[in-house]
Amino acid sequence: xxxxxxxxxxxxxxxxxxxxxxxxxxxxxxxxxxxxxxxxxxxxxxxxxxxxxxxxxxxxxxxxxxxxxxxxxxxxxxxxxxxxxxxxxxxxxxxxxxxxxxxxxxxxxxxxxxxxxxxxxxxxxxxxxxxxxxxxxxxxxxxxxxxxxxxxxxxxxxxxxxxxxxxxxxxxxxxxxxxxxxxxxxxxxxxxxxxxxxxxxxxxxxxxxxxxxxxxxxxxxxxxxxxxxxxxxxxxxxxxxxxxxxxxxxxxxxxxxxxxxxxxxxxxxxxxxxxxxxxxxxxxxxxxxxxxxxxxxxxxxxxxxxxxxxxxxxxxxxxxxxxxxxxxxxxxxxxxxxxxxxxxxxxxxxxxxxxxxxxxxxxxxxxxxxxxxxxxxxxxxxxxxxxxxxxxxxxxxxxxxxxxxxx
Amino acid sequence: xxxxxxxxxxxxxxxxxxxxxxxxxxxxxxxxxxxxxxxxxxxxxxxxxxxxxxxxxxxxxxxxxxxxxxxxxxxxxxxxxxxxxxxxxxxxxxxxxxxxxxxxxxxxxxxxxxxxxxxxxxxxxxxxxxxx
Numbered sequence: 001x002x003x004x005x006x007x008x009x010x011x012x013x014x015x016x017x018x019x020x021x022x023x024x025x026x027x028x029x030x031x032x033x034x035x036x037x038x039x040x041x042x043x044x045x046x047x048x049x050x051x052x053x054x055x056x057x058x059x060x061x062x063x064x065x066x067x068x069x070x071x072x073x074x075x076x077x078x079x080x081x082x083x084x085x086x087x088x089x090x091x092x093x094x095x096x097x098x099x100x101x102x103x104x105x106x107x108x109x110x111x112x113x114x115x116x117x118x119x120x121x122x123x124x125x126x127x128x129x130x131x132x133x134x135x136x137x138x139x140x141x142x143x144x145x146x147x148x149x150x151x152x153x154x155x156x157x158x159x160x161x162x163x164x165x166x167x168x169x170x171x172x173x174x175x176x177x178x179x180x181x182x183x184x185x186x187x188x189x190x191x192x193x194x195x196x197x198x199x200x201x202x203x204x205x206x207x208x209x210x211x212x213x214x215x216x217x218x219x220x221x222x223x224x225x226x227x228x229x230x231x232x233x234x235x236x237x238x239x240x241x242x243x244x245x246x247x248x249x250x251x252x253x254x255x256x257x258x259x260x261x262x263x264x265x266x267x268x269x270x271x272x273x274x275x276x277x278x279x280x281x282x283x284x285x286x287x288x289x290x291x292x293x294x295x296x297x298x299x300x301x302x303x304x305x306x307x308x309x310x311x312x313x314x315x316x317x318x319x320x321x322x323x324x325x326x327x328x329x330x331x332x333x334x335x336x337x338x339x340x341x342x343x344x345x346x347x348x349x350x351x352x353x354x355x356x357x358x359x360x361x362x363x364x365x366x367x368x369x370x371x372x373x374x375x376x377x378x379x380x381x382x383x384x385x386x387x388x389x390x391x392x393x394x395x396x397x398x399x400x401x402x403x404x405x406x407x
Numbered sequence: 408x409x410x411x412x413x414x415x416x417x418x419x420x421x422x423x424x425x426x427x428x429x430x431x432x433x434x435x436x437x438x439x440x441x442x443x444x445x446x447x448x449x450x451x452x453x454x455x456x457x458x459x460x461x462x463x464x465x466x467x468x469x470x471x472x473x474x475x476x477x478x479x480x481x482x483x484x485x486x487x488x489x490x491x492x493x494x495x496x497x498x499x500x501x502x503x504x505x506x507x508x509x510x511x512x513x514x515x516x517x518x519x520x521x522x523x524x525x526x527x528x529x530x531x532x533x534x535x536x537x538x539x
């Protein structure tokens with residue numbers, strides 16, 4: 001038996017690295033000044049700490065520190081980028097292009113923009129989760145002001161070809177924004193090289209504290225501006241008012257520094273563990289499918305459908321010991337399965353049968369071995385309980401079966 | 408969302424999992440739900456033809472923990488009841504017994520429908536006029 005709960009849900013959030021916590025602690029009491037206090041040492045010390053963190057974060061993504069706008073997290077950064085660009089550039093056009101597999105922070109911001117008079121194109125994706133570049137280019141029209149495509153998907157880990165998307169946007173003179181929450185700190189993300197003008201990311205997905213994130217806003221070629229969505233004291237070059245979360249920002253900076261130092265070794269270690277997990281499950285069990293592109297994928301993520309087993313029920317067989325995430329939303333009133341997996345062309349039945357595994361810095365090989373055993377046993381147990389599995393084994397044609405759909 | 412102890416007990420130790428011979432005249436089978444909705448329940452009853460009492464009940468369910476617990480509980484309740492008594496099982500009895508939260512009430516509805524569907528199948532096989 002495992003002595004602790006095994007955490008394989010690092011795409012939901014990561015634990016704060018103890019080295020990050022240590023760096024933050026002085027900024028709660030001893031150094032608790034407001035960086036906007038320009039006239040005494042408390043303020044100067046806080047400002048210096050924020051500047052240092054800004055450099056650490058800018059260094060991680062190869063940009064100028066002045067291009068980092070601190071926010072409360074990636075959701076706020078997504079909102080600021082999309083709504084801020086729409087308001088700032090509305091005189092040039094009202095059309096924005098995004099994709100169906102984006103995070104809700106992007107999709108719901110787009111829905112709001114539609115109510116504000118914007119027009120949004122929601123691109124379909126290929127079966128492997130990647131954007132069809134021709135479809136993207138074809139969707140651009142003279143009213144298009146912005147394309148918003150996430151760097152890596154939270155559910156599948158699929159990485160988009162941001163450089164190719166950037167080239168298309170450059171060719172047509174359209175701004176490009178990317179939600180890179182799942183990618184920054186884990187793989188090398190270079191928005192300038194890719195031609196990305198705005199990029200949202202978060203501290204708590206990279207072993208920093210919750211409640212702090214950033215928006216990269218390109219300052220040169222082109223100089224991009226966004227209309228503030230939070231009004232007040234004019235902090236962050238007027239784009240995001242509000243007293244800065246100094247301890248959070250210090251922790252975010254430390255997390256960025258550690259991520260940069262450890263990225264290459266961690267990515268190699270985690271992809272080996274991820275591959276072991278995935279390959280063993282595929283070897284142990286029949287009718288198991290990996291969702292999304294496996295070549296262009298985050299090193300620590302795999303999303304797997306266990307056919308004829310419902311994801312939430314499966315999770316219940318081991319959720320006292322292992323934390324993962326399911327693409328089945330049986331707890332919601334709507335009972336809708338993951339819209340991301342449905343957008344990849346999975347049937348609702350396979351989407352309901354999916355589990356997302358996201359490994360992290362504190363995942364060990366023992367954890368993965370334990371998870372392989374628990375998952376294998378859990379799937380076998382649930383299949384013993386599953387009438388659909390029995391019918392499949394009897395050779396009944398499930399695809400053409402007429403189900404009682406009223407529920 | 409935390410599950411109630413009763414749901415966890417039925418989930419970990421499901422009662423009466425299995426399959427009865429659907430071709431037998433005194434076996435009624437109910438199959439409700441659909442895979443794309445995330446729930447499929449198959450519930451079967453075997454009726455003692457001499458006494459009219461449900462002598463055995465089995466289930467298999469594709470679904471979440473609450474769906475599995477609801478059908479497991481249903482098979483426990485069915486055994487020893489007459490067919491008419493079984494018709495009276497209400498989904499809210501299951502909700503109460505398992506302390507299901509509002510988002511899981513549909514699981515109990517599915518279990519009640521599975522019971523009624525199994526009874527209807529039994530009745531149609533045995534030319535019993537429906538009185539429910």
